[in-house]
Amino acid sequence: MNAGNKSWFRVGTFAVCLVLSAVASFVMWPSFAAFPAMETWSMICGYLSFLLIGTTLLVGPIRTWLPARWTSASVSLRRDVGICAGLFGVLHVVLVLVLFNGQPRLMIVQESHIQKADGWLGLFFLDPQGWSGWPLPNWSLSGVANYLGLCAFLILLALLLTSFDRAEKKLGGGTWKRLHIANPSLFLLVAFHGLIYAQSIKGEPHSFADFLWFAGFVWLVRCIGFAHTARRRRR
Structure with a gap:
């Protein structure tokens, strides 16, 4: 793929991602x-x-x-789709932080009680208790979900910031x-x-199926692809 075709291919990838995201948003909004x-x-x-x-x-x-001639196009496709994923992930986090610092305070329904998040730090820490006066880590179900989200965001941000040719050159191919x-x-x-969040905190309209069917499909395809590649290399 020459430079001109690659540029148009990337523009097309971003355009398709934008259109499909708009359609998905329209479907999910109700x-x-x-x-x-x-x-x-x-x-x-x-x-x-x-x-x-x-x-x-x-x-x-x-x-x-x-x-084999599709290799270059697939690498470009994966990178640009990843950039779109990173942008939506960052926007998700930014909106959550704005919500939890706004008024009225956002409530999280968890099991049999309602947790009031006191600003975005309330996502990760409980109110000071005991003699130390230091905030305690929030090891409740919502806290664990938030820690997982924080780890995911840090990885996502690192991948997003290095999803460009200049970053790849500075880091070196191996790194x-x-x-x-x-x-x-x-x-x-x-x-x-x-x-x-779907099962124990937010509840409706979320459900396990929203995540499990797609996650299962992704890992099934990857397992099939791995088996296919291993068999081809043995031959």
């Missing part, structure tokens, strides 16, 4: 009608980031069935590849973060 608009957008951006991260994990296995091998781990962290 399900969140009971939530404020900003909270709805934060959840939709989280879903879109999850779906796009999973899509980047599908590109590699699918490439094993394609002719860059070792960093971007974290993509499957990122997908798992986001999946568990979403599953905890």
Whole structure:
């Protein structure tokens, strides 16, 4: 793929991602009608980031069935879809931080009680207790979900900031590849973060199926792709 074709291919990739994200947002919006608009957008951006991260994990296995001339295009596709995933993930986090620092304070329904988040630090720490007066880590179910989300965000931000040719050159090919091998781990962290919120904190309109069917499909395709590649190399 020459430079001109690569540029147009990248523009097309971003355009398709934007259109599909707009369609997905339109489809999901009625399900969140009971939530404020900003909270709805934060959840939709989280879903879109999850779906796009999973899509980047599908590109590699699918490439094993394609002719060698598609290698360059698939690498460009995976990188640009990953950039879109990173942007939606960052927007999700920014909206969450704005929500938890706004008025009225956002409430989290958890099991049999309602937790009031006192600013964004309330996502990770409990009120000071005991003689020390220091805030304690929040090891409740919501706290664990938030810690998983924080780890996922840090990985996502690192991948986003290094998803450019200049960053790859500065890091060196080996270091860059070792960093971007974290993509499957990122997908798992986001999946568990979403599953905890869907099942035990937010509840409706979220459900286990929102995350499990897609996560299962991604890992099934990757397992098939791995088996296909291993068999081909043995031959």
